Amino acid sequence: MADGEHKEAEAPTFLSSAAEVARLLDLDTAASVPEDRRARHLAHAARKQLLERASLPEEFFAPLIAAAVYDPDPSFCRWFVEPAVYIFGRRRVLATLLSYLLTGTDAEQAGAKRAWYCAHVPLHADRSPAYAPGGRRDPALNEARDLVDRWREYAAVPDRIEA
Template identity: 45%
Template sequence: MEACLADVVRSLGLRIAPASEDRAHWTWAHHARAALREACRRGMTVSEESFGPLLRAAVHDPDPSFNRQFVEPALNAFGYARVRGALLGYLRTGTAQERAGAARAWYWTALPLRMPLVRAENPGTGGAPEPAGAPEPGGAPEPGGRSALVAEWNEAALRTFVSDEDVHVRRCVLPILPLDPSAYPAELHDLVDRAVALARSHPDAYIRHRVEIQVRH
């Protein structure tokens, strides 16, 4: 993760103050994260080069809350479609660690754009933003409204959950995985049933517990 942070710092040109005596316990990573938060607050122009580092950091951050620090500026600078498309790529072709990280990062792609001072160096690189009220991550697409990328993600996440035996991947994918067959085309309904059955009989207690919450709602 520190290498990913270093790439973010370099690509964004962040300045990290050295640790003072009363903050000697802070690590370099804490300083890097603080510098990014401050840059977003004050405003910054994000270069094209920074897109990859921001997404890699989001995917490789093990904390499902801290990864928001990288997703949110990427969304504001490059748009929903580009960020979601990159995360979908990680889910489809990444390592087990990257698939799990992409699922954790996807959760934050429903955020509204709240960083008006964070802009891309080349406007338009992310395509048109989502309309007001961006779709919930993993939610069922509404007729004529929601992004096709959400439907693509749902299908890829469903297939990943069923086929990938890595328990960490399954733990990260399941919470944002719709388990209502109506969220999918008819040809995927059997796969939804298979995913539910797999989760209910899984040896991992969290997965067994989580599926019941999602099926109930």
């Protein structure tokens, strides 16, 4: 097998990313669900549990962002982005998406663009237990103006990113 074929075979997919999030949540792997619907099934099963958590271990961050980036449906990638923003902070999520934009494959760049849009979800204390009592939250978790500026600067150069 050529190197390019080997890398492609190991490349993450939406199914592998959603399955990793489900595994971390200790959810059923949905083996009885047809493979073409399994990723969406796992995403749906994980969604509510993710939003109900006040915190998640560090090991969740990369799989959540990968699932958001590899989700082919821009309407649903929010299921992974939103809990990541609430728990790990908008700044960290945007920094990781910017990294996908700068160094990712064409598919990863497209996925990062979809997820970037979702990462700007308005945050509400009553939506997530990730907020401290009284609706308080460290503002540094969400300060991302410099990242937004970098995204705009990079995306404005047409030969770097396709429109």
